[in-house]
Amino acid sequence: MNRWTGLLGAAAVVAATTLPGLAAQAATPTPTPRPTPKPSTSKPVFRYTPPDIEGDRRKAQAAAESYLNDVAAKLGQTGLWVDPDVKKLSSTETAELDRLAKAAVAPLRIAVIPAEKIDTAPASISSYTRLAWEGEEIADQLYDRVGVEGVYAVLVDARSESAGRGFHAVQRADHGPTYHVGDGVDDAVDCCAPDYEEMLTRFIERAQEVDKPLYIDVAPYAGGVAGVAALWWGGTALGARRARRKDEEKHLEVSRPVLNEEIIALSQQVSSLPTPADPQQSKLSKDVLDTVEKARHRLDEAKGDADIEAVASLLGSARYGLACLDALRAGKPIPEPTPPCFFDPRxxxxxxxxxxxxxxxxxxxxxxxDACAARVAANEQPDMRMVTVRNQPQPYWTLAEELASYIDGYWSQGDGRRWYFPDEDARRAGDAMRARWRARRPGARFSRWSGDVGTSLGNWSSSSGDGGGGGWSSGTSRRRSYSSRTRSSGGGSSRRSSRRSGGSRGF
Structure with a gap:
């Protein structure tokens, strides 16, 4: 009994101590468990600001112009100035070159500057060089800022031509002698590049030599050359005239009998006409007779093709007068002038x-x-004008060269124009004859000779160029030369003087 009583008491004590805690725990709400955060899959955002290339270039251009203003201030007097950043010329060499430039006959102003001082390429493109000016324009910009006529040269220092290394010079002057500035640049680069001291020495020597006009050098020989040329020209012209006169004499041998026969027949035809009572017809008959007489006198004095053409033209006019006279007699209107009958001008x-x-x-x-048209329509042989040459009669148009002036005269309209002659072979033969005469003249021969020489030189130059060398061009590359008229923002000249000479070479 006592045992059970003790157990119950212990249980009561335990319950008294634990039940209040359980009750309090039941009264307190249970917190909701927090979910485990998942790892983020989004990428971080980076903001990229592109470089202001154009703005950087404008700043670099302004810096280059400011730098060249400073260079111009150093060259108020003739001489040479070397930028301290250029290390390829010692102080002794600089002093000697400056002395030579000051002592030169030509007013020389020479600057040696590093390429990076006038480089306007963006800093983000480190391998790219873009100078603020190119070629002769660099020297012209220096002239603009100094504002004094003379010779300006700029030697741009860099590691290579692609990095901007080059030699540029120009002479600006409205008066005075012209110097060998361009030749001086070429000589300096060809002989001595990249030795700056030797290059500048050679340039100073050459650039102060006066470039004399060609006529001064050739004057002693001009008289002899002119005499030889005059003799050749006169001899060639005389030979051409003799050859043409010989051809025209042959033409006259064929044309004179033909025209003489026509004049006689036409004179007889006009003389047999009845005397008209009408004043207009009477005057027309007299004009026709006078025209035939003019043709007779001209043929008697004929010496060449011009006379043959004139006689044929007069005979054509006389025959047109007869046609007008026939129309008046028939009471018809005067017909319009037309070319002669093709088969026979008579x-x-x-x-x-x-x-x-x-x-x-x-x-x-x-x-x-009309008569020939009727024969052609009836498939009959027309009545052709036959001319006998070497005992062989043949149609006149087949003798296109011998009778070229005969055809031209009959087909002349009298005002410098000609009717169209329908035989193509005759026209071609006449044109070939006249072209042969023109080709014998000294001017034509000289043109052919000069053209042949030019073609030969062009072919030689092309073949030399295809061979990988030679030709007219030098093996040394040449940088492009500019002659811009754009004014700089610096001081100095407001108008450029005339460009006398200049040159630009990269090396």
């Missing part, structure tokens, strides 16, 4: 057009008289 002015195919030729359109 038939008078043409009255109609027809197509005709010569033997062995192609069809062509021709203007003929």
């Amino acid at each position: 038939h008078g002015p043409s009255t109609t057009s027809t197509n005709w195919t010569p033997e062995g030729g192609r069809e062509r359109g021709i203007q003929v008289c």
Whole structure:
């Protein structure tokens, strides 16, 4: 009994101590467990600000112009100035070159500057060089700032040509002698680059030599050359005239009998006409007779093709006068002038057009008289003008060279114009004859000779260039030369004097 009583008492004590805590725990709410945070998958955002390349370039350009203003201030007097950052010239060499420049006959102003002082390439592009000015313009910019006429040279120091290394010079002057500035640049680079001291010495020597006009050097020989040229010109012209006169004499041998025959026949035709009572017809008959007489006198004095053409033209005018006279007698209006009948100019002015195919030729359109048109329409042989040469009669148009002036005279309209002659072979032969005469003249021969020389030199230059060397160009590369008229922002000249000479070379 006592045992159970003790156990119950112990249980009561335990309950008394634990139940209040459990009750308090039950009254307090249980906190919600926090979820475990997941790792973030988003990338960090970086803000990129691109460089202001154009702004940097403007700043570099302004710095280059300011630097060149300082260089110009150092060259108020003739001489040489070397930037302290250029290490390839010692102080002794600089002093000697300055003395030579001051003692030169030409007013020389020479500057040796580092390329980075006038480099406007953005700093972000470290391997790229862009000078503020190129070629002769660098020297011109220096002239703009100094503002005094003379020779200006700028030697740009760099590690290589691609980095801006080069030699640039120009002479600006409105009056006075011209110096060998361009030759001086070439000589300096070709002989001595990249030795600055030797280059500048050679340039100073060459750039003070006066470039004399060519006529001064060739004056002693000009008289002899002119005499030889005059003899050649006169001899060639005389030979051309003799050759043409010989050709025209042959033409006259063929044309004179033909024209003389036509004059006699036409004179007889006019003389047989009845005396008209109408004053207009009477005057027209007299004009026709006078024209035939003029043709007779001109043929008697004929010496060449010009006389043959004039006689044929007069005979054509006389035949047109007869056609007008026939129209007046018939009470018809005076006809318009037309070319002669193609088959025979003696038939008078043409009255109609027809197509005709010569033997062995192609069809062509021709203007003929009524009688010849009727024969062609009837497939009969037209009445052709035949001319006998070497005992062989043949149509006159086949003798295109011998009778070229005969054809030109008949197909002349009298005002410098000509009607179209329908035979193409005859036209081509006449043109070839006249081209041969022109080719014999001294001017034409000289043009051909100069053209042949130019072609030969061009072919030689091309073949030399294709071979990988030689030709006209030098093996040393040349930088582009500029002659911009843009004014700088510095002081000095407001107007550039005339460019006398200059040169620009990279090395």
